[in-house]
Amino acid sequence: MKTNIIALCLVALAATFASCNKEEDLGSSNIKIETPERTELDKWLYDNFVVPYNIEIKYRWDYSELDIEKKLVPPLESMIKPYLQVVKDVWIAPYSDISIVPDKYFLKKLSPKQFILVGSLNYNTDGTVTLGTAEGGRKIVLYDVNAFDKGNKSKVLRMLQTMQHEFAHILHQNKLYPLDFKFITPNYTATWKNYSDSDANSRGYITSYARSGPDDDFAEMVSTMLTMSKAEFDALVDAISNADGKEAIRKKEAIVAGYFRDVYNINIYQLQQRIAEAMNALSTTPDANGN
Amino acid sequence: MRIFSYAIIVFSLLLIACQKEESTVFNASADERVNKTLSEYVSLISKPQNGWKATYFPDSTKYGGWTFLMKFEADGSVNMNSDFNQFTTSNQMKSKYRVSITQAPTLTFETYTYIHLLSDPGMGVPGEGLNGDFEFAFDRIVGDTIFLKSQSRKGKSVLKLVAAKSEDLSLDKNFEIQSALIQLTSSPNLPYFKTLRVGETNIDVSYNEDKRELILKYLKDGEIVTVSRGVSFQKDRIELATPVLLPNVSKPLPSLPLTIDAAGVPSLNLSEYGLSGSLTATHIPAIPYLTGIVDIQKLEMMVVKSVSESLSDMYNEIKKIPYFQSLQFYFNYPVKNGVLNEIDIFTRAGSKRTWYGYQIDWDFGDDGVLKGTYRGTTNGAAYETIIKPFIDKICNPDGFTVLDVISENYSSGTMYTVELVSRADSRDRLKLNILQ
Numbered sequence: 152m153k154t155n156i157i158a159l160c161l162v163a164l165a166a167t168f169a170s171c172n173k174e175e176d177l178g179s180s181n182i183k184i185e186t187p188e189r190t191e192l193d194k195w196l197y198d199n200f201v202v203p204y205n206i207e208i209k210y211r212w213d214y215s216e217l218d219i220e221k222k223l224v225p226p227l228e229s230m231i232k233p234y235l236q237v238v239k240d241v242w243i244a245p246y247s248d249i250s251i252v253p254d255k256y257f258l259k260k261l262s263p264k265q266f267i268l269v270g271s272l273n274y275n276t277d278g279t280v281t282l283g284t285a286e287g288g289r290k291i292v293l294y295d296v297n298a299f300d301k302g303n304k305s306k307v308l309r310m311l312q313t314m315q316h317e318f319a320h321i322l323h324q325n326k327l328y329p330l331d332f333k334f335i336t337p338n339y340t341a342t343w344k345n346y347s348d349s350d351a352n353s354r355g356y357i358t359s360y361a362r363s364g365p366d367d368d369f370a371e372m373v374s375t376m377l378t379m380s381k382a383e384f385d386a387l388v389d390a391i392s393n394a395d396g397k398e399a400i401r402k403k404e405a406i407v408a409g410y411f412r413d414v415y416n417i418n419i420y421q422l423q424q425r426i427a428e429a430m431n432a433l434s435t436t437p438d439a440n441g442n
Numbered sequence: 443m444r445i446f447s448y449a450i451i452v453f454s455l456l457l458i459a460c461q462k463e464e465s466t467v468f469n470a471s472a473d474e475r476v477n478k479t480l481s482e483y484v485s486l487i488s489k490p491q492n493g494w495k496a497t498y499f500p501d502s503t504k505y506g507g508w509t510f511l512m513k514f515e516a517d518g519s520v521n522m523n524s525d526f527n528q529f530t531t532s533n534q535m536k537s538k539y540r541v542s543i544t545q546a547p548t549l550t551f552e553t554y555t556y557i558h559l560l561s562d563p564g565m566g567v568p569g570e571g572l573n574g575d576f577e578f579a580f581d582r583i584v585g586d587t588i589f590l591k592s593q594s595r596k597g598k599s600v601l602k603l604v605a606a607k608s609e610d611l612s613l614d615k616n617f618e619i620q621s622a623l624i625q626l627t628s629s630p631n632l633p634y635f636k637t638l639r640v641g642e643t644n645i646d647v648s649y650n651e652d653k654r655e656l657i658l659k660y661l662k663d664g665e666i667v668t669v670s671r672g673v674s675f676q677k678d679r680i681e682l683a684t685p686v687l688l689p690n691v692s693k694p695l696p697s698l699p700l701t702i703d704a705a706g707v708p709s710l711n712l713s714e715y716g717l718s719g720s721l722t723a724t725h726i727p728a729i730p731y732l733t734g735i736v737d738i739q740k741l742e743m744m745v746v747k748s749v750s751e752s753l754s755d756m757y758n759e760i761k762k763i764p765y766f767q768s769l770q771f772y773f774n775y776p777v778k779n780g781v782l783n784e785i786d787i788f789t790r791a792g793s794k795r796t797w798y799g800y801q802i803d804w805d806f807g808d809d810g811v812l813k814g815t816y817r818g819t820t821n822g823a824a825y826e827t828i829i830k831p832f833i834d835k836i837c838n839p840d841g842f843t844v845l846d847v848i849s850e851n852y853s854s855g856t857m858y859t860v861e862l863v864s865r866a867d868s869r870d871r872l873k874l875n876i877l878q
Contacts, residue, residue: 182473211538212552212576222563222571227554228537270554271562274569297554 192231199239200266204259208235210268217269217292226270226296234268234299237307240433242314245425253416261325263291263318270297279344283313285320307433308378311426315374316367323369326414332406333365336399352391355399372400372407380427381420476543483541483580487549487588487603488514493521494588494603495610497674500560500574501599502683506654507674509616510557511606514539524556525616525675532614546579549590561594566652575599615677619700622708623680624651626723630751633723634868635843638698640712640719643690644728647721656680659729662689666729691717725868727843730810734844734860739806741847741858742775744874752869756832763825765789770797771874773804782817785833787825798822800833805841811865813841840865852877 189197200206209216212225226234245251246258254260263285273281273294284292293313300306336355343351343362351359361371376384388404391397411419468475487494493513499506511523520539524530537555542548551557559565560574578590578601586605592598627636627649638645638658646659657670672683678699685694695715700708712719738744746769749757760769770786777783782801789796799820805813814837819826836842842862850857855877864870 210553211540212550214577222561222569224558224562224576225551225553270558271564274563276569 192228195232196235200235204243204262205264206262207265208268209265213267216267216290218273221273222271223273223294224270224297226268230270230296230299231268233301234296234310235266237299237301237310237433238266238314241307241311241426241429242318245422245429248425251417251421251425257415257417261318261321263289263321265290267292268296269294271295272298277344282309283317285317285324287324291317291321301433304430307430311430312374312378315377316370319370319373320366322373322415323366328369328410329406332369332403335402335406336368338362339364339368352387352400353393353396355396355403357387357400357403368403369407372403376404376407376419377423377426379423381423384423479547480541480543483547483549484514484516486583487541488516490586490605492606492608492611495606496601496603497676497681498557498560498574498601499599499672499674499683500572500592501595502672504653504655504672505572506656506672506683507681508560508654509613509674509676511611511613512603520551520555522555522557523613524559525613525620526556526559528617530556530559531617544579544593548593549578549580551576572653573599575601616675618702618706619678619680619708620675622700622702622706623649623675625706626708626721627651630869633725634863634871635724635727636721637724637728638710638719638721639728640688640695641690641717643688645688646728656682658686658688660689661729666732726865731843731845732810734846735806735810735812737847737858738773738812738844738860738874741773741876741878742778743770743772744858744860744876745770747859747873747875749873750869750871752867753832753835753872756835759828760787760825760832763787763789763828765791765796773806784820785829785836787822787829798825800826800829802833802837807841810844811841812844812862813837813839835864835870838864838866838870843868 187193196208200208208231210226210228210231217223243258243262246262249255252258267290269292271294273284273292275281280294282294286292291314293310295309298306299310338354340362343359346354346359346362348359351357351362354362356362356368356371357375358371361368375387379387388397388400391400408419411417411422470478493511496510496512497507498510500508509525513521515521518538518540519536521534521536523532523534535555537551537553540550540552542550557574557576560572561576563569563571566572573595575592575594577593579593581589581591581600583589588603590601590603592601626632627647628651636647636649638647643660648657649655650657654673655670656673657668659666659668661667669686671686674681674683676697678701680698680700682695682697685696687694693715695712698719698721699711699714700721701711702708708721710719710721746757757769760766767788767790770784770788772783772786774783783804784799784801786800787798789798800822801817801820803815803817805811805815807813814833816833816837822829842864845861845863847858847860850859857875857877859873859875861871861873
């Protein structure tokens with residue numbers, strides 16, 4: 152009797168599972184997985200940034216990528232290609248030159264994987280403006296794209312300085328610079344904007360913004376060195392009348408050069424020269440102030 | 443036997459669990475319905491052959507409105523004109539838009555075009571812009587009009603798209619109305635004050651071009667009433683953000699219809715409201731300006747900051763006087779000290795300071811009019827012939843209207859600035875200021 156009951160249970164159980172064996176037609180997915188239709192600009196971005204460097208360029212408005220408390224606007228579509236062509240020429244090309252940067256994967260590994268382009272400046276409540284931000288070594292937001300003029304040297308330098316500054320943050324977030332750097336001029340302050348660049352120089356900071364904190368001090372040193380030729384940088388430092396200030400900046404320069412050499416196997420002075428040549432090749436003209 | 447019973451119960455439950463009888467409220471999934479709705483909105487906005495005409499007041503409490511022509515294409519592009527300026531009026535700009543779902547179906551202008559001028563933080567107050575938006579949630583559709591709510595201003599401003607007719611396809615007329623108003627209110631060759639006459643009521647009018655704001659001042663029961671309205675420009679009128687009720691006029695006016703002659707001069711035509719009306723430039727304001735004259739007496743002394751073109755030759759001759767530093771107007775200080783008020787030429791040669799005095803008997807009228815009578819020089823005979831033509835202008839018998847004093851705070855003190863406008867010829871104007 153007991154055997155019959157067990158057999159009956161097994162048969163019933165099998166029948167139960169069989170009854171559940173339904174193949175339903177769930178229909179086609181509503182998630183769009185096909186490649187979006189690319190405009191000429193999108194194709195250019197894909198060929199020049201996505202394929203070689205795996206860098207996504209976002210220029211269409213997406214507030215979720217930005218600070219929603221700020222008033223910002225998207226870039227002019229006509230500005231995207233000229234702006235990014237200069238980024239390619241003066242930022243990507245020198246770092247991709249294996250005679251200077253031996254690791255051919257350097258930029259592929261360390262470059263931010265997403266550039267967000269914003270048309271306007273990013274105004275802060277303290278009266279300053281932000282030109283760029285770097286987040287977690289993965290994303291760079293570049294502001295003021297609509298004001299860019301590739302024929303204007305000061306505008307190109309401003310963009311390049313922003314790029315170099317934000318990339319320097321990514322580099323030190325990847326591997327920190329020697330701690331000695333933080334103690335050369337430890338009087339960092341949140342009120343940096345109240346001081347001029349020349350005042351900051353005399354206190355041992357390369358720009359006034361460098362006084363805001365050690366990381367920005369490091370990034371400002373890198374970006375200043377890499378937006379000037381060696382002669383221009385030396386002239387800037389040599390013109391500082393305060394001997395202590397001058398000495399502090401030279402110490403920081405030595406740490407930055409050592410960091411690039413030891414961590415990334417890059418001679419920063421060769422890189423500096425290569426970028427200066429790329430700048431000269433742009434045939435920019437100074438603005439009305441001679442900048 | 444008991445085991446058998448349990449087994450029957452368990453199998454029954456299992457079979458019930460497998461019994462599926464689905465009945466859905468909708469005949470499609472949520473995703474399908476969302477995608478269908480978004481497609482319908484794209485079809486809707488890209489359907490009108492002439493596109494859409496939109497007048498957008500980004501913040502009617504602070505600013506006026508701007509008119510746009512928008513032609514959406516199904517491929518995600520939009521062509522736009524705006525009456526922002528001459529260039530945007532006549533040059534179409536192509537950019538991208540998308541319709542997406544966030545909390546509601548939303549229209550986003552996703553690359554820069556003319557509508558972004560109203561939210562660009564570089565416009566207006568740095569960092570603030572003109573409070574505009576470029577992301578709008580679809581709110582409702584009434585006939586051939588779509589109402590969309592601003593996202594960043596949480597629905598406080600509305601973008602109203604009206605299907606454009608063939609006669610709407612140019613904003614040239616809108617820009618003509620705007621240019622005529624700017625010309626009338628800011629041309630240095632026209633009398634300074636602008637008077638809007640509606641029925642029997644005279645209203646002093648001024649226009650803030652940057653904010654697209656009309657400021658109206660009129661007398662009501664002996665008191666000066668000031669109202670301001672954001673404005674937009676239509677083909678034949680100035681549209682007010684909200685209607686304004688003027689004294690002795692039974693109904694609020696929603697707009698000021700204008701015609702422009704060949705020379706660009708506007709004329710007000712209120713016949714559609716059953717009213718007579720005019721808009722003219724005048725040497726004397728429609729209402730008295732009272733506060734400025736009280737303020738300059740309190741300030742006691744001010745320095746000439748600038749003069750209008752009609753006075754510049756005379757003023758330049760005075761500035762050629764050796765060691766000239768400034769031309770100073772004394773309104774009360776000397777009188778308090780028992781002597782007549784003066785206009786002084788102040789010179790400084792090294793440490794030697796000299797004030798050449800020209801005595802003026804000021805009449806501070808209760809009607810806000812400042813009149814001066816020249817009483818002769820104390821120690822300035824050497825330069826009297828140089829300054830006399832200027833003093834004659836200042837001491838014209840009709841006097842000067844003293845505009846309200848503007849104060850600006852600086853770390854070194856408060857800068858007070860006032861403008862004096864001649865009632866004999868309002869092209870004669872001078873600005874005085876003092877840091878206290």
